Amino acid sequence: MPDSQDVRRIALSLPETAEKEAWSMPTFRVAGKMFVTVPDDETSFAVRCPMHEREELIAAEPEKFWVPPHEAGSHWVRVRLAALEDLDELRDILVDSWRQAAPPALLESQDPSRS
Numbered sequence: 001m002p003d004s005q006d007v008r009r010i011a012l013s014l015p016e017t018a019e020k021e022a023w024s025m026p027t028f029r030v031a032g033k034m035f036v037t038v039p040d041d042e043t044s045f046a047v048r049c050p051m052h053e054r055e056e057l058i059a060a061e062p063e064k065f066w067v068p069p070h071e072a073g074s075h076w077v078r079v080r081l082a083a084l085e086d087l088d089e090l091r092d093i094l095v096d097s098w099r100q101a102a103p104p105a106l107l108e109s110q111d112p113s114r115s
Contacts (some may be wrong), residue, residue: 002081002090004042010091011036014098015110035101036094042081047097049077 011017011028017035020027028036037046044066049057054077057065064083067076084090095112 002084002087004038004045004081006087006090007036007038007045007081007094010087010094011098014095014112016102016106017098030098030102031106033101035097039078044078044080046071046076046078047093048075048100049097050100051075 008019008026008028012019014030017028017030020029022034022037025040026038027034035048039046054065054067054075057077058067061083064080066078066080067074068078071078079093081090084093098112099107
């Protein structure tokens with residue numbers, strides 16, 4: 001089962017990603033834009049997700065994806081680490097969120113989902 005250290009390792013392997021503490025938790029940013037956070041209990045992480053896709057994810061896999069009430073109006077979804085199949089699934093989720101935050105020029109030159 002993937003853990004919070006796997007989230008950190010994979011996130012930092014993505015182009016131009018930096019870790020920065022905010023709200024007393026690690027956050028990961030590309031070009032200054034946050035694309036993943038790891039809340040302090042480290043059993044889940046949050047990633048960017050368009051609202052229409054978020055509702056579909058939660059409906060399809062509620063054991064894996066959820067949104068706390070205080071984030072209901074945001075474009076973020078939480079992912080339970082224990083529900084992930086493997087590191088490949090974790091990487092796919094992180095890359096998708098990274099792509100949503102990365103500037104177009106970076107996507108053109110270094111998109112990790114193309115490899």
